[in-house]
Amino acid sequence: MQTITTVVIGAGHAGLAMSKYLGDRSIEHVVLERGEVANTWKTERWDSLRLLTPNWQSRLPGYAYEGDEPDGYRDMPETIALIERYADLVAAPVQTQTRVTCVEKNATGYRVSTTRGEWQCRSVVMASGAFNKASVPAFADQLPASIAMLTPTTYRNPGQLEQGGVLVVGAAATGLQLAREIHLSGRPVTLSIGEHTRVPRRYRGRDIQWWMDKTGRHDESFEQVDDIVRARKVPSFQLIGSAEHEIIDLNALRDIGIRQIGRFVGMQNGKGLFAGSLHNLCDLADLKMNRLLDAIDAWITDNGLDQAVEPPRRFPPTQVDPSPPLCIDFHTSDIRTVLWATGFRPDYSWLKVPVFDHKGQIRHNGGVIEDAPGLYVMGLPFLRRRKSTLLDGAGDDARELSGHLLSYLQG
């Protein structure tokens, strides 16, 4: 058993940013990593994925982008290289190939068991990510065995899929990106659409993320926002990071021939059932996008920048078929594969401290787990601010949480 002040779990950008601040505050710590630095990016993401935030926005404590493509979007090798360089830059004490198997509370703090020994510590920061497991609805096991099923953590590229139709379920960034590349590979895609968040890639000459940053929306605090429970469940922006800065939305997918149907709500006798509420979901997303654009326009006017940027515009409403199909018979349809892009969830199966609510989620107050003093969590949606899950969000959260952690230690 080794003894240390703080154990950080996960050597992605969040764990490394935390390590940087713990080091600055002279808090002795180790960063335990189940695989290699940036493991999720290396092993659990599809080939074509690029970050949804521009390069200039990949800011970490003590690091800012210095390349010559500030408006580009990192692909996976570039993202991995960034995180590896950052680990070296901050000289993070990372112990790789060390999977945490159990975190328990005891008289002096926490005992962290791993595949490579045990640690006794006073505090633990869980930075293992919010996107460890693909969420798949319970009725997925009622699909006929002849249908192949994939999730974004097992999907790599269209070459993995049989020829024939593909049902992509989910219309956040992941679902839209995968629907498009699979459809363009010659496998006709049907897209099942639930609640989604539509935004243009660029607006008034700037990246939408630039406006989110400048107008302060990314920095909005969990204590300011109206309904934090709801804010934490908002689906990711419908975006793709590409050299052309193109818009990926339901209209763009419709234009290339992707068939669009409502939310996948259940299975009955081998038939998939889809909700008849697609029109309203699209209306909601259009209205919400326009409210965001209104807010950006107002900010531009308030700051006297109307002449400095492109004029305002509005995008065409989402086109929806008058009567999208409500049912797919998987025994007779051409669909060979179902890809569940229905979200991700964190994996805290190793956490044996009673800090979960009735839905199995960690109860926390901006990352501070009040039921278990000394225990902290990072990287969850809207943990402390809207940008908490972004690379760019780890720095501020780590600074504040490490400050809280220091006060706790000095207690």
Added chain:
Amino acid sequence: MNMETGNSIDNGVNVDALVGARSALTDAPEAARFTWRATCEWKNGTHTYSTVEKFFGLGGEQQHKTRFGFDADHPEIFASEDNGATPVEYVLVGLASCLTGGIATIAQYRNIQLRSVIATVEGDMDLQGILGIDSDVRNGYDGIRVSYKIDADASDDDIRALVAQSQKRSAVYDMLTSPTNVTVVVE
């Protein structure tokens, strides 16, 4: 009077009570389990008389202020006596009243004064389904359209957002757009 903002928007909805109920039920999810009930008695021909009075919720038996009764029948063109609305029309009534009540509630919450809200609902049905003429035709509506005329102190987009949010939170809209398990037994 909205206590939070101190302004005088009044759609007759007690938002503070609703916000209080939401908060209380978040902490006590078991009290949020409700069971709604109706009884229906056959009269003659296709004429039935239904009543609603009691329901279960907030952990106990509850009761309306009075017992409500509903005659249902079919029109004379079906050789019925037309003693009441058809059951499928009651479904339209349920949908429209659910959405409209929701609009008033959300408007109150968003500080929007309503002056008038009128919904027109139409459901399309091919009788070849219920008459068993063509087994490819479903029994129920193959489409329902709701059209709102709303006069309120709000922009067009704000009014559209009210109507969209009301659909998002409506029980009847959910039941009609997503499948529901229905179990019928004989005692």
